[in-house]
Amino acid sequence: VNPLGFDKRGPYGLDVEQSAAESAAQIVPTAKVTGAFHHVAAASLWSEEDNLSHEDVLVCGDDADAVATVVELAATVTGKPGVKAGALRLARQLEPLTAVLISINKAYKTRSGIAISGL
Known part of the structure; x- marks a missing residue:
């Protein structure tokens, strides 16, 4: 889930006090919430037919075991482990980046994603 808005000019990240992932963690405090797969096109x-081996799945969360599980889950989708991106609060920065990818996808008629160099 990404808190996005859309208007005539295209997608944009909403100015929110907390990410959707943080909201989920607040609503269900016993849940082990992670933020991940924000930048992989749903299609x-x-x-x-899509080979996602060129993409990295960024995973953020406060529970090390939950993050480790999602890092490995990413490997079943992309063929490589997800990237530990830090604490759950970083989802505030990761979620709205999806608006940029949607804009790129529209302009170039593609399904763009994120790749982290140097790993």
Whole structure:
């Protein structure tokens, strides 16, 4: 889930006090919440033809075991482990970046994603 808005000029990140992931953690305080898969195109997740090995899944969360589980889950989707991106509060920065990817996808008629160099 990404808190985004859309208008005539295109997508944009909403100015929110906390991320959707943080909201989920607040609503269900016993849940082990992570933020991940924000930058993988939904259509690519469902497509057997798309090879996602060029993309990195950024994973943020406060529970080390939950993060480790999602890091490994990412490997089943992209063929490589997810990238530990830090604390759950960083989802505030990760979620709205999706608006930029949507804009790129529209301009270039593609399904762009995120790749972290140097890892």
